[in-house]
Amino acid sequence: MKIDALWLRANVIKTVRDFFWERGFLEVETPLLIPANAPEEHINPIITLPSWQLQTSPEICMKRLLCSGHQKLFQISRCWRSDERGSRHLSEFTMLEWYRAGCDYRTLMADCEDLLQYVVAKCLPDNRRFVRNSVQIDPFVPWQRISVQDAFLHYGQVDVLDCLRKGLYEEVLTSVIEPALAGHASPVILMDYPIELAALARIKPENSGLAERFELYVGGLELANGFSELNDPVEQRCRFEEANCSRSNAGQAVLPMPEPFLSMLATMPESAGIALGVDRLVMLSAGVDSIDEVVAFTPEEL
Amino acid sequence: MYTVADLKKGLKIILDGDPYLVVAFDFVKPGKGQALYRTKMRNMINGSLLDRTYRSGESFEPASLEERTMEYLYKEGEHYTFMDQQTYEQVVMEEETLGEAKNYLLENLKVEVMLFGEKAIGISLPNFVNLRVTETEQWAKGDTSGNDSKPATVETGYVLRVPPFIEEGELIVIDTRTGEYSTRVKG
Numbered sequence: 496m497k498i499d500a501l502w503l504r505a506n507v508i509k510t511v512r513d514f515f516w517e518r519g520f521l522e523v524e525t526p527l528l529i530p531a532n533a534p535e536e537h538i539n540p541i542i543t544l545p546s547w548q549l550q551t552s553p554e555i556c557m558k559r560l561l562c563s564g565h566q567k568l569f570q571i572s573r574c575w576r577s578d579e580r581g582s583r584h585l586s587e588f589t590m591l592e593w594y595r596a597g598c599d600y601r602t603l604m605a606d607c608e609d610l611l612q613y614v615v616a617k618c619l620p621d622n623r624r625f626v627r628n629s630v631q632i633d634p635f636v637p638w639q640r641i642s643v644q645d646a647f648l649h650y651g652q653v654d655v656l657d658c659l660r661k662g663l664y665e666e667v668l669t670s671v672i673e674p675a676l677a678g679h680a681s682p683v684i685l686m687d688y689p690i691e692l693a694a695l696a697r698i699k700p701e702n703s704g705l706a707e708r709f710e711l712y713v714g715g716l717e718l719a720n721g722f723s724e725l726n727d728p729v730e731q732r733c734r735f736e737e738a739n740c741s742r743s744n745a746g747q748a749v750l751p752m753p754e755p756f757l758s759m760l761a762t763m764p765e766s767a768g769i770a771l772g773v774d775r776l777v778m779l780s781a782g783v784d785s786i787d788e789v790v791a792f793t794p795e796e797l
Numbered sequence: 798m799y800t801v802a803d804l805k806k807g808l809k810i811i812l813d814g815d816p817y818l819v820v821a822f823d824f825v826k827p828g829k830g831q832a833l834y835r836t837k838m839r840n841m842i843n844g845s846l847l848d849r850t851y852r853s854g855e856s857f858e859p860a861s862l863e864e865r866t867m868e869y870l871y872k873e874g875e876h877y878t879f880m881d882q883q884t885y886e887q888v889v890m891e892e893e894t895l896g897e898a899k900n901y902l903l904e905n906l907k908v909e910v911m912l913f914g915e916k917a918i919g920i921s922l923p924n925f926v927n928l929r930v931t932e933t934e935q936w937a938k939g940d941t942s943g944n945d946s947k948p949a950t951v952e953t954g955y956v957l958r959v960p961p962f963i964e965e966g967e968l969i970v971i972d973t974r975t976g977e978y979s980t981r982v983k984g
Contacts, residue, residue, distance in 0.1 A: 537831050578802055579832070581824025665830040666850065673827075692829050710828055720828040746854065 500789050503618065504777045508571060510617045511591055511773070514610055515569040520593060523570050525556035534750035535694050536741045539577040541586070546751075549575040552770055554695070555756045557594050558724065561766050562759040569593040571773060582785045583716065583775060586794065591776075594768040599697075599723040600707045603769045604684055607711050607719060608638060611682060618780055626782030627714025628677060634713075636681035643688050650675040656704075659691055677715025685710045694734050696722035711771070713779050721769030728760040799857040801834045809841070809860040812849075816841040816860035816913045841911075842894070842918050860913065864921070867910045869902045877902060879910055879917065888917040895919075900955035901926045901973050922973040927982055928952055929968050936961040946978075 515522065532540045532551045540548040550556075553570050560568055574590045595602055611634040615623045625632040647655040651671040658664045676683050686709035690698060693706035707723035725731050732752070739749045777789040787793045799810060808819040821837035834851040841860070867879040867888070875892040877899065888910060892899055898908075898920050909921040933949035946958040951969070959978045963969060968982040 535829070537826070537829065579824065579826060581826075584824055584826060665825075665827055665833050668827045668830065669825045669833060670850075688829075694829065717828055 497788065497791075500777070500781050500783070501791060503781050504789055506618050507614060507777050507780055508589075508773065510614050511571065511610070511776075513617075514613050515593060518567070520567040520569045521565060523557065523560060523565075523568055524572070525553050525560075525570065526550075527573060529555065529753075531555070531751040531753040531756075533695060533753060533756075534735045534738045534742070536738045536745075539747070540750070541575045541577050551576050552590060553592050554768060554770070555753050557592060557768065558763060558766075559756055559759055561594055561596055561724075561764065562762045566596045567594070580794070582787075583778070585774065585786055585790065588786075589773040591771040591773050592768060594724075594766060596764045596766045598767045599765070600686075600709055600721055600767050603721040603767050604638075604640070604686075604709060607682075607684075607721075607769070607771075608634065611713070614776065614780065625713055625779035627716055627779055628784055629782075630677060630714050631680070632714045632779070633681055638682050638684060639679065640684045640686055640709075643685050646672050646676075646685055656689060659689060664692075673712070673715045673717070675715075676712045679712075679714075682718075683712045685712060693722060694738060695725055695731070697725045716775055716779065717772075718775050718779070719769055719771035721767065723765075723767045724763065726760055726763040726765070728757050731760055732757055799859055801832075801851050801853055801855055803857075804834050804836060804851070809862060810838075810857040811860045812838070812847075812857075816862060816918065817847065820846070841913070842916075862918075863912045864909045865912060866907055869904060869906045869908060871904060872902070879908070879920075888912070888915075890917045890920070897976065898922055898973070900953055900976065901928070901971065903928060903953055924972065924974060925970050925979060926973055927968050927970055928955070930959070930963060930965055933959065933963060933965055936964070 527550050528543060528547050529550055530546055532548060533555055538551050540551050542548050552574055553572050557568055557570060569592065571589065571591050573587055575587050577586060579586050615625065615634055644655050647653050647658065647667065651667050653667060658667050687699065687705045688708040690704060690706045693708040696706040696708040699705045699707055709721055710717055711719040735752060743749050774786050774789055778786060781789060783789065804819060804822050806819055806822055810817055817838040818841055819836050820839050823835045824832060825835060826832040832853055836849050838847045838849060840847065865881055867881050870878045870880050877890050877895060878887055880887045901922055910917050911919040928951040930949050931952050934947055945960065947961055948956055949959040949963060950956050957971065957976065957978055959969060963981060970979040970982060972979045
């Protein structure tokens with residue numbers, strides 16, 4: 496029933512906010528309408544006024560706040576991505592992002608464990624578990640961390656780089672890996688993605704082919720994506736240009752460069768940031784399988 | 798042409814020359830990855846189900862299907878012939894394609910024939926049809942066995958259960974959606 500889902504949604508959002516306030520994070524509101532998002536191959540912003548687009552994520556603005564010296568930041572805001580609609584996608588959705596200066600992606604993994612335990616303890620005090628496709632997922636059971644390479648080898652008997660080359664990465668991930676992760680009784684972290692799949696992440700020092708990026712899966716549902724931030728402006732510009740080049744080859748619009756961000760990036764301290772889908776967190780808390788059940792209105796209802 | 802963005806339940810497209818109905822659809826997109834459009838489709842000619850996954854940029858030919866009112870003429874072996882009363886155009890359908898519908902086909906019955914190009918791929922019947930009972934056991938007066946129905950054969954050869962008071966030669970109404978007896982035609 497939607498009335499109950501909206502109460503739960505409000506409670507989850509309030510609880511997330513409490514979590515970060517208690518830990519000394521600054522809650523920020525950055526503009527939703529911006530001149531440029533980070534250009535990515537497979538993310539299409541919604542263009543509104545000429546030269547302005549809705550944010551696909553608040554990351555550009557939040558990283559600029561890190562450059563100005565803020566240490567711990569969080570934001571719960573609306574994001575928009577064109578043409579994304581399915582049982583776990585809405586074009587307009589709610590994202591939680593948090594950033595930490597002086598940390599790498601491992602600190603964020605620990606944050607994820609604390610946050611999910613905090614949310615179930617406060618919002619689901621009787622059961623203290625998430626539910627996805629009738630499977631119960633207990634965030635208090637130790638979380639498994641698996642490298643992307645190992646996950647592809649173990650669950651799919653294939654090499655992830657080989658899949659990428661053949662254009663089969665998404666197919667294997669969504670039809671083999673994610674269903675395998677759905678059977679886990681605790682959340683799972685997939686980590687160390689091939690650099691092709693981490694446009695804004697720092698490369699691992701010991702292995703130049705992998706980036707310090709991770710994804711959090713709960714019941715096989717992708718809930719959050721975090722990484723150690725790349726703060727080399729030359730490398731970052733180069734990756735944005737590559738993304739635009741791939742877009743152009745695929746017949747997609749070339750996107751404008753976030754110039755002020757690029758010019759500040761050299762001043763960004765070592766830091767890490769993460770984005771978590773709030774609608775999906777509510778889905779897992781409510782034990783429902785469709786995003787339609789946790790929002791006040793779907794676009795089709797408007 | 799349709800694009801992947803048009804995919805949704807109920808869409809009719811052509812695949813390998815056959816018309817397909819999209820019966821299930823979902824959009825998946827792993828983080829930083831390409832979008833996948835997963836579909837389950839039913840072949841509108843033979844009913845078989847098919848799973849297909851598409852990517853951005855793919856396009857589909859719409860299946861244009863036409864429904865036309867036709868009259869059932871006759872059956873020859875496993876072939877059933879229908880005719881458009883306006884144009885006198887005739888189409889032939891196999892028993893397998895007709896499925897359950899063949900139970901209600903009486904000569905001169907008007908039905909809606911679904912056409913895919915020149916090919917007839919199915920019919921829709923009126924919800925109720927009247928058919929005459931050709932064979933059923935006599936109801937023994939005073940039967941207290943408690944049976945509230947008995948088998949009866951109608952003029953198309955279809956066998957169904959009817960109330961005990963129905964007699965041979967009577968006209969009955971059958972619900973074509975369930976295949977069950979509905980009522981008796983009075984007079």
